[in-house]
Amino acid sequence: MTLAEFVALPHVAVSRRGRAHSIVDERLADLGLRRDVLATVPAIGTAMLLATSADVLALVPSDAAAVVAGPAGLRVHPIPLDLPRVALGMLWHRRWDTDPAHRWLRDRVAARMTG
Numbered sequence: 001m002t003l004a005e006f007v008a009l010p011h012v013a014v015s016r017r018g019r020a021h022s023i024v025d026e027r028l029a030d031l032g033l034r035r036d037v038l039a040t041v042p043a044i045g046t047a048m049l050l051a052t053s054a055d056v057l058a059l060v061p062s063d064a065a066a067v068v069a070g071p072a073g074l075r076v077h078p079i080p081l082d083l084p085r086v087a088l089g090m091l092w093h094r095r096w097d098t099d100p101a102h103r104w105l106r107d108r109v110a111a112r113m114t115g
Contacts (some may be wrong), residue, residue, distance in 0.1 A: 001077035003033070010038035012047045012058045023058065027081045048072060063112070088113050 013020045020037040045059035065076045096102040
C-alpha cells in the first residue's frame with residue numbers, strides 16, 4: 001500500500017479514550033498529509049469487525065492482524081510510515097505473584113514481548 005492509498009481510504013481509529021488523533025496523524029502532518037478518521041472504537045476487535053463490513057483501514061497490531069485477517073477476509077498491509085515502536089509492559093497485584101495460572105499467562109505474554 002502506498003502512502004497515497006493509505007490517506008485516500010477512511011480509517012477506523014482504536015482508542016480506549018476515544019481519541020481519533022495519534023502519532024499516525026502527527027507523522028502524516030509532518031508530510032503535509034492527513035487521514036479521514038471515520039470512527040473511533042475502544043478495541044482492536046471492533047476495528048477489525050468494522051473493516052470486514054466496510055472499505056476502511058483499521059490500524060491494529062500485526063499479531064492480531066495475522067490471526068484474524070485470513071479467516072475474516074481482510075488484507076494486511078504494512079503501514080507506509082516510519083512509526084516508533086510501542087513499549088509494552090505488564091502489571092499485576094502481588095497477590096497474583098504465586099498463582100500458577102497467572103504465572104503461566106505472564107510467561108506466555110513475556111515470551112511474545114521478547115521474542
